Amino acid sequence: MSNLGNFVLIGLSNGLIYSVVAICIVLIFRSTRVINFSQAALAMFSTYVAVSLIDRGVPYYLAFLIAVIFGFIAGALIERFLMRRVESKSPLNAVIVAVGVLITLEAMAGVIWGATLRNFPSHFSLIGIKIGKSRLGISPFDIFILVVVLVLLGALVFLFRYTKLGMMMRASAFAPEVARLLGVRVGRMLTLGWALAGAGGAVAGMLAAPRVFLFPNNMDAVLVFAFTAAIIGGLDSPVGALVGGLIMGVSLSLIGGYLGSDLENPGAFLILVVVLMARPQGLFSSISERRV
Amino acid sequence: MLLFDTFDYWFEVYFLQGEKKLLIVEGLSASYGPVKALRGVTMSVDRSKITAVLGANGAGKTTLLRTLSGLVKAIDGSASIDGLHFENKNPEDIARMGISHVPEGRGVVQEMTVDENLRLGAIWKKDFDIKSKLNWVYELFPPLLPRSAKAAFTLSGGERQMLAVGRALMSEPKALLLDEPSLGLAPLVTAGIMSLLRKLCDDQGLAVLLVEQNARSALSVADEAVVLSLGEVVVSDKASAIKEDAALRHHYLGF
Numbered sequence: 001m002s003n004l005g006n007f008v009l010i011g012l013s014n015g016l017i018y019s020v021v022a023i024c025i026v027l028i029f030r031s032t033r034v035i036n037f038s039q040a041a042l043a044m045f046s047t048y049v050a051v052s053l054i055d056r057g058v059p060y061y062l063a064f065l066i067a068v069i070f071g072f073i074a075g076a077l078i079e080r081f082l083m084r085r086v087e088s089k090s091p092l093n094a095v096i097v098a099v100g101v102l103i104t105l106e107a108m109a110g111v112i113w114g115a116t117l118r119n120f121p122s123h124f125s126l127i128g129i130k131i132g133k134s135r136l137g138i139s140p141f142d143i144f145i146l147v148v149v150l151v152l153l154g155a156l157v158f159l160f161r162y163t164k165l166g167m168m169m170r171a172s173a174f175a176p177e178v179a180r181l182l183g184v185r186v187g188r189m190l191t192l193g194w195a196l197a198g199a200g201g202a203v204a205g206m207l208a209a210p211r212v213f214l215f216p217n218n219m220d221a222v223l224v225f226a227f228t229a230a231i232i233g234g235l236d237s238p239v240g241a242l243v244g245g246l247i248m249g250v251s252l253s254l255i256g257g258y259l260g261s262d263l264e265n266p267g268a269f270l271i272l273v274v275v276l277m278a279r280p281q282g283l284f285s286s287i288s289e290r291r292v
Numbered sequence: 293m294l295l296f297d298t299f300d301y302w303f304e305v306y307f308l309q310g311e312k313k314l315l316i317v318e319g320l321s322a323s324y325g326p327v328k329a330l331r332g333v334t335m336s337v338d339r340s341k342i343t344a345v346l347g348a349n350g351a352g353k354t355t356l357l358r359t360l361s362g363l364v365k366a367i368d369g370s371a372s373i374d375g376l377h378f379e380n381k382n383p384e385d386i387a388r389m390g391i392s393h394v395p396e397g398r399g400v401v402q403e404m405t406v407d408e409n410l411r412l413g414a415i416w417k418k419d420f421d422i423k424s425k426l427n428w429v430y431e432l433f434p435p436l437l438p439r440s441a442k443a444a445f446t447l448s449g450g451e452r453q454m455l456a457v458g459r460a461l462m463s464e465p466k467a468l469l470l471d472e473p474s475l476g477l478a479p480l481v482t483a484g485i486m487s488l489l490r491k492l493c494d495d496q497g498l499a500v501l502l503v504e505q506n507a508r509s510a511l512s513v514a515d516e517a518v519v520l521s522l523g524e525v526v527v528s529d530k531a532s533a534i535k536e537d538a539a540l541r542h543h544y545l546g547f
Contacts, residue, residue, distance in 0.1 A: 164415055171401050171412050178399040181361055183387035183416035183463065 006128075006137030007257040008250055013142040014211075015249020016149045020204040021219075021226030022233065022241035023156070024197040030236045031173035031193045032087070034094040038078065040223035041105035042198050043205030046071040047214060048113050050206060051120060060123040068202045075198020079191045087190075109216040122210035145207050152203055153242070156196075160238075169193060221265070225252065228272045234282025243284065247271070314339045314499045315360075315391075315467055320369035320379070322359040329355040331523040332369060337467060337516075340493045342500040344514035344531060346507045346545055352523040353503040354396060357469045360501070361393035362386040373466060388416055392460035396471040396503075400455050402445040406436055409444055409455055413462025422462075429458040432488060450481040457485060461492070467499045474506055486513045507545040511535045519544050 021039060028036045050067035054060060078101055086093040124144050128135035160166035171179040172189035180186050204226075205219060212218050229248045233240020248268065255267040275283065315337035322330040330352050337343045345353045358364040360371060362383035371379045378386050387393070392413075400409050410429055414422055430437045433454040439447060444455060453473055460468055468489070474482040490513065492498045504510035511517060514531040521544055527534060534540060541547055 167404075167408060167412060168415055170404065174403045175399065175401045177363065177383075178395070178401060179412070180383040181363070181387055181393045181395065181399065182412050182459070183384050184412070185384050 003257065004254075007253045009137040009142070011250035011253030012246055013138060013145055013249070014253060015229075015246035016145050017204050017208045017222065017245075018226045018229045018248050019242045019245025020149055020152060020200055020207070021222055022229040022245045023153075023238050024200040024204070025227060025230045026233070026236060026238055026241045027193055027197045027200070029230070031169070031176075031190055032083070032094070033091055034083070034098065035227070036194075036197060037095065037098045037223070038101035038105065039197065039201050039226075040219035041102040041109075042071055042074055042078075043201035043208075043222075044214075044216060044219045045074070045105050045109055045205075046198075046202035047120070047205035047209045047218075048109055050202075051118075051209070051214060052113065054121055060121075064206055067206055068199045071198035071200075071202030071205075072195045073198070075201070076191050076195035078198070079194035083194065084187070084190075106216040113216075115216055117213050117215045120209035120214045126210060141210060148203060148207060152200065156238070165192075224265070225249075225268055228268050231272060232275045232283055234284045237282070237284035240282060240284025244282075312338050315371070315373050315501070317360070317371045318369055320356075320359060320371055321367050322355055322364050323367055324355075324364075329364075329523050330359060330366075333520070333523070333525055334369075335518050335525055335528055337499045337501050339466075339497045339499050341515040342489065342493060342502055342513055344507075344510040344517040345501060345503045345520060346510060346517055346534075347520035348544065348546070349505075350522075351520040353520055354471055355523070356520065357393060357395075357471050357501065357503055360386075361391060361469060363393075384416075387463070390464075390466035391469065392463060392465035392467070393469040394456045394460045394471060394473065396475065400444040400447075400452050400459070403443060405441055405443055406447070406455055407440040410436075410459050410462055413459035414464075417463060425462055425464075429461060432461070433458050449476050450478065453477060453481070453485065457489075465498070467501065469501045469503075471503045472505060473502070474504065474509060479509075482509070489513075507541075508547055 021043070024039055025036060028034060046067040049070045050063040053063040053066060058066070082097055082101065083094060086097050122141055124139065124141040126139045126141050128137055128139050130136075160170060168179070168184045169189045169192065171182070171184055172186040173193070176186050204222070208219065208222050212222065225248050226245065229244035230241050231244070232247060233242070233244035248271065251271055252264045252267055256264045313336045317333055317335050319332040319334055320330055321328065321332055333352070333356060345356060347353050355364060359366050362378070362381055362385070366379045369379065370377055373389055373391060376389060378389055381389070401412065404412070407426070410426055411422060414420055414425060430440070435451055436454055436458060439451065444452065447455060457470070457473070473485060489498070489500055493500060502510060502514060511531045511534060517529065517531045517534045518525055519527040519534065519540070526544060527540060
């Protein structure tokens, strides 16, 4: 298998993780117009919860599930008790509170689990699958990532397209005042949105940890890439976030592979600038349609 | 004698008016910051009647509707529907008490389809036959049916207004609050919607509170009318009586 093929495969696998975080950012941005910077810290914290359970002998899948539930509850609590208070104020307040949550959670993780880099036990092999004589760039763990992300996306699509609850959440995001006039409890929908984003973040954290290792800031870089992916996608389109994540994953993998991994971060910003210059509303935004 | 007077009063409230009056508003006040937009509004809306709220720009018409539906918090006074008070409740609870508010500018959810918009109208209802209600609304507004799978932003102004009214009717409300339904619509479309509302009032006992800038057309469809000026009720009477009072019309309604 050629280098190019491998770089693309690795990029897609990383990109799926960026996509999950990007979709969580979009989920919250759509309903509250707030960029949730605490997404990264919540993901990291949930992963730590899982790893300390695994250390105590809890099976991997159960720990994964508990981490997701932890992310769900933590997301809901952050919305209900912190973000709700700044909701009616200027958007900057909400962003600053989100950054505050990010710093607090990272500091707390350092206090509880130590700030040193630690290995995350991967349930699957990270070594590439062998086909014939050559090794592919993708490992069983990458296949696990793909399956988990597909299940997550399927669940979200089902929720938003085919359930009453999803319809109420969409209405609350698009037109909160109208939704309230129709008897939708918009406040609860917001809490649920943050809870889902917290759960999605936990999934991303669990999937990213074997590769980026686990330390209190381990998801910061992922957040930056996912944020870029979300902006590329238009910030209010889940499909855009998914595609943006994959674009980021592949581009960064190619940049890292051919030009050196030092250039990954500047590369991310370069992509962001180029996309915003060509299409300022992002690739998939419906905002221009909505202003008609 | 005082005892008898009070008795008479309560007898009237409970046994005579209680059946006819659906919405009772007493001394309702609301403000935007330091600006008082409603100053002690007292009025009532009868079942099966269309009550028009008239007045110049800034008279408080829209604020009255927004306060009744809970979007603006009342600072004083009371409001009740079927004897149940709701002046301090949230919009979502007020909607569930049977008050449907169609806001100005046709508050449809643009990104969602016509069908989804209609379903939203009754989404909080449990054990509710939403299918037959949907069919009923499509029968009331036939132009919506071929567009049911289209996003609401593709509709024309008239179709959006039909969608907004149809959606408000999905939950079988007792009272319908309409804010400027004729704004930007062809007179024929408005007339169609109005005659339909009249029929619903007669057949199902629906009460309509209609805010209109265009006083002439509102008075031609309404049974009762309330004229607001600077947040206060100046006249409250039969629509026909207000129509004939030339001095009042000149002074407050400009025609």
